[in-house]
Amino acid sequence: MIKLLRYLKGSAILYAILAPLFMLVEVSMDLMLPTMLSNIIDIGITNGDTTYVWMTGAKMIGFAVIGLIGGVGCSIFSTIAAVNLGQNLRDGLFATIQSLSFLELDHFKTSSLITRLTNDITQIQTMVMMGLRILVRAPLLCIGGILMAYRLSSDLSGIFVITIPVILIFVAIVMSRSFPLFKSMQEKIDKVNNVMRENLLGVRVIKAFTIEHKQKDRFNEANDDLMNQSIRAQKLMIILNPVVMLLVNFSIVAVLWYGGFLVQAGVLETGKIMAFINYLTQIMMSLMMVIMISMNFSRAKASADRINEVLMTESSIQDSKSPEVIDQYDIEFKDVSFKYHDHSEEVLTDLSFKIKQGDRVGIIGGTGAGKSSLVQLIPRLYDVSSGEVLIGGRNVKEVSLHELRDKIGVVLQESILFSGTIESNIKFGYHDATDEELDQAARDAQAMEFIQLKESGYQTEVEQRGKNLSGGQKQRVSIARTLIRKPKILILDDSSSALDMATERQLQEAIKEQMTGSTVIMIAQRISAVMDANQIIVLDQGHISGIGTHEELLKTNEIYRSIAISQLGEEAVHHG
Template sequence: MIKLLKNLKVYKWAVLAVLVLVFAQSMSDLYLPTLMADIIDKGVVVGDTGYIWKIGAVMLGITALGATAAIAASYYSSKAAMGLGRDIRRKVFNHVERFSLQEFDQVGTASLITRTTNDITQVQQVVIMMLRMVVSAPIMFIGGLIMAVSKDAKLSLVIVAAMPVLVVSILLILWKGVPLFGQVQKRLDRLNLVLRENLTGIRVIRAFNREKEEKVRLTQANADLTDVSIKVNKIMAFLMPTMMLVMNLTVVGVIWFGGIRINNGGMQIGDLMAFIQYVMQIMFALVMASVMFVMIPRAAVSAKRINEVLEMTPTMVDEGTASADREPGTLVFDHVTFSYPGAEAPVLSDISFKARPGEITAVIGGTGAGKSTLVNLIPRFYDVTSGSIQVNGVDSRDVPQEELRSKIGFVPQKALLFTGSIADNIRFGKQDASLEEIEHAARVAQATDFIERMPDRYDSVIEQGGSNVSGGQKQRLSIARALVRKPDLYVFDDSFSALDFKTDATLRKALKKETQEATVLIVAQRVSTVMDADQIIVLEEGRVAGIGTHDELYATNVVYQEIVKSQLSEEEIA
């Protein structure tokens, strides 16, 4: 929590203003009961109307001053707390952007969303409370105690007797409730995860008639969160009644013994009224402190979760400053082995090949052969376990990640579009791309036909997740996004799977002309997509089973023969 609060240094003047204003508000609140006692003892009792009006005007002025200070304190505390939340949220987002896929897998997307939203909101709320109460509660407590003793020291023993009961009650309640706050946040993570999977996977859920089962799963996650939340709130629900009971019993005690003191002539009526007000202020200060004791532990849990993200060191860092321009377009895998963290066996083992500019290199293999893992290593989504990958003649680990990825036009296996226009989505590959460049990329990607049919053409809006375009259209727009970049190396990870054979063939023909000076790496499931490649790499269980052209592999490689025969007829093979 303290680590996050250090970010308040930026708002030191706002924090200072809050402290001064809260101090002024507290002092005005402490002074009012004394003035009220004067009105009763020196005005009401003796019938001095002029004195009542005079002191009453002073009380109104002090009240106005206190109210103004309270409003200004609320403004500056909100400004500081909201600014802190904004800064932490930006800091978390910027830090997460540097994560490799390994860190994303470790924390989980749903948990990262919860930490960036709900957890930071918890910290914001407690900061607002702290800025207001961290000064106000001690002043009201100590000041009220001093003023009460100054009115009647003997009567103050009633407060002393009530204090231990109140403190012990608060500590017992917190001791029971605080450990549950961590469970609340974890179960909120789980609820977000289930909800996110249901919303993003609604088509699959409906296709397999799994609505009932998913409702049960969501209901269970929701019930788990509800149960622990109710448990916490049941415990915390005892706090306020306990406080009020002790407070009211204390006031009864003050009135009882105060009445005896008045009868004995040891105290005036006005002083008793003021004393009761000071008792209420002391108790209210303890109420504020107890609220803080409830909020701070929960915010501390949230702060710990935020710090876990901020303290997580990305496994991939820029270790060198070499320029990836020595051999433009070349891609070399040199005895590459890769294992996922915690995996028993490598996903890829001793992979070696070279892809040259002007050539098309294809990767094919059965499901689980390691094709997608191989292409994810090229832009350094993961780092190799051993061996090296050279892009443009330089080890990818010696090049800044931003520069490395600027040389690559990457089309992922799952086509992803962003909310915005078609032009914006294609321009995602090159921010300063002109309309002519966008149209050219779309034409090569065979996307012009469906774009021209849309009402606003390139200004047509793509909805969230590209839900208003088909799978094949999403793939073509993703390909256009890579083409507009004009990189040295194109990587297509099974990017033609949703296209019909005619569009696939036309697109590959157009790509060959467009990428004559670049290196092209295609991962595909269909033999027809890779038959014309300059070299085909056959993967089997994470190892290279063969490298060569279609004819060479079909003549000599058993694995490739099996793949071809499973997809093509004898006439097509011939």
């Protein structure tokens, strides 16, 4: 929790200081009122001094108003400080998430990161807001109440020696047992979010297979787990209030019983007993506040640990301290092996090959051969496990990430679009693009035709994840988004799979014409997309099965030949 307070910045620090000061004013006024009430009874009423009663009563009203101002001021400043902390914490956490590599993002999972960015930060924000009020008010009221009560009667104050330690011990025991329960509860929220996210993203598949009832059962299971865990955690915390109230009532009975003897003995006045009971109530109420905040603290502590886990995570992909500049764009893999994490199997093993600058290279192979993993090593979306990836003779690890990725354009296998317009999606990585550049990229990606058919053209709204566009349209917008940047190295990761063969052919011709001098790497399932490439790499279960042109591989590589026969037919292959 304390580590997160560094996100309390700027004017929020001032508000965080003002809140306790205003609370100090409120507590001071509250502590004065019981003594003044005692004086009204013991001096004003006992002596029949009406003037004293009215004057003291007026002072009590004035003190109550001042206390109200202090309480309102504390509430306002603590809320502003807490909300600012929440905002800064969200900014910091989001920035950290953005800086993480694919490896760390795979570890945390999307649903968990969303929970940490929303629910967990809300818990911290609530805790800080309550803390600036209650964590100041409760100790001051408790200590001040004990001192004021002791001034009234040292004899009666002995009751505190028994009740307060009992309450504090009980609170400590409950908190120590509730913390792991609340931590588990946040993990259950992760699971609910994960199931919900999968259902929302896969709603079409679910309806197509008519398995809504199974998904409902799956969600109910996760939801029931969360409910049961919440009940277990809350049961433990709920018993605090009755126990404390029982002790408070016992204390009041003890004060009245023992105080009655003192009044009869003439040692204590009646008004002081009433004042003492008021102070006792204030002390016990402050302890009740501690219990209430301890309930939130247990949950906030679990949330803070989860947030810190992300904030303290460093990306496995770091910028070089003395980055080198690349001016050539040939690519070389030297004995490259790769696995996603230490405990997984190798996806790629001992790959070595060269790609000349300006070449068009195709990568082909069966499902799970490692094609996407291979190209993701070039812009350092993942880092190699061993070996080197060189661009222009320089290890990609020694090149600035910004410069490296600025020179590389990647069209990923999954076409992800963002809410906005078609224009904003195409200009996503190049906001300063001119209208001419926008049109050229759309034409090259074969997207201009369907864009012009839209009533609003480039200003057509794109729904979340491009739900209102077809698969082929999304792919073409994604390709245009990359082409508009004119990258030195263009990577197409099976990005034309939803296009018909004629459109794909036109796309290949446009890329060949417009990307002259740039290195183009194409992953494809269809041989027709790569057969004109300068070089084709055939992958098989993470190993290179063969490298060569279309004609060479037909003669020398059985895997490539079998794929060609299955797609082009025996006669076409023999003729080739």
